[in-house]
Amino acid sequence: MTLKPTRPLLAAPIALAAAVALVGCATAGDAGTDAAEETTDATVSFSWDRNIAGEDEDPEYEATTVEVPVDPETIVVFDIASLDTIGALGGDVAGAPLENVPGYLEGYLSDDAFNAGTLFEADLIEIESHQPDLIVIGGRSAGLWEDLNEIAPTVDLSLTGGFLETLERNTTFLGEVLGAEDEAAAAIVELEAGIAQAQAVTAEAGSGLGVMVTGGELRALAPAAGEGAREARGGLIYDVFGVAPVVDDITAATHGEPVSFEFLLEHDPDVLWVVDRDAATGAEDAQPAAEVLDNEIVQQTTAYADDRIVYLDPVAWYIVFGGIDTTQLMIDDVLAIAE
Structure with missing residues (x-):
């Protein structure tokens, strides 16, 4: 790419x-x-x-x-x-x-x-x-x-540490291994620019909430706050792409904190960022996230009314969450709200 x-x-x-x-x-x-x-x-x-x-x-x-x-x-x-x-x-x-x-x-x-x-x-x-x-x-x-x-x-x-620092470290290292130092440096600059553009978009988008849908249930994602790699994965939408969390006291967990549909309505984020874990893992007979969220309670939220429920690429955000092409996919997912 x-x-x-x-x-x-x-x-x-x-x-x-x-x-x-x-x-x-x-x-x-x-x-x-x-x-x-x-x-x-x-x-x-x-x-x-x-x-x-x-x-x-x-x-x-x-x-x-x-x-x-x-x-x-x-x-x-x-x-x-x-x-x-x-x-x-x-x-x-x-x-x-x-x-x-x-x-x-x-x-x-x-x-x-x-x-x-x-x-x-x-x-x-x-x-x-x-x-x-x-x-x-x-x-x-x-x-x-x-x-x-x-x-x-x-x-x-x-x-290790921050997502962006790890992305640069690994890209630089692999560029040197492959004799592609210039290509690696250019990719880092371009991804930085894309992330900055995405941050500018989220700064104007209002509050947000990242949720993971799995087994027909919702789990709210939290900023990583310096936690381990799995928690960092859940917090990427906030920590890297600058989404302002609609609520600050979500418990960080590997697969998020279980929440109800009423939780979404109560806190009413401007944008709902959704990761379909079952789609990412290929779970058999799983209900798609879009179907799980298609109910009367969710339809009362601001995110639904404004057509700002964003379904993030599940493999990129849950399985890979790193690498040059994948980071660009993540940037594109966030920029979609500006279209």
């Missing part, structure tokens, strides 16, 4: 959240060998704090650094947002959890891409048989690091 900024950047540049250093070393050829025949083994160093605690233990972090080869031939990716960015920067992915790759990103897979497992479990034998040069994990797959790093250099590009 080609990203086109539509107005000057309004927000301050995103701060780079992690140091990414490009390290190159040339190996001299034999005596008399032309300089053009010399080989260059370059690597990119990526560092992060890795949680080494057990599943039921309090987090304990260890500084971890991995050296990644530049221009890797075979890449395996478990983090779908990273698959997005790798593809958008001109690379392709040899292995991934194929059942979890959304249709709009399938073009970034190699023609003979293999199934590397699921978002939570790796097929170690299959992966090792393809001898990858780089493995990328993140979020749901972060716990796979030790096993995968024994096969090939493995980096964890999980959301």
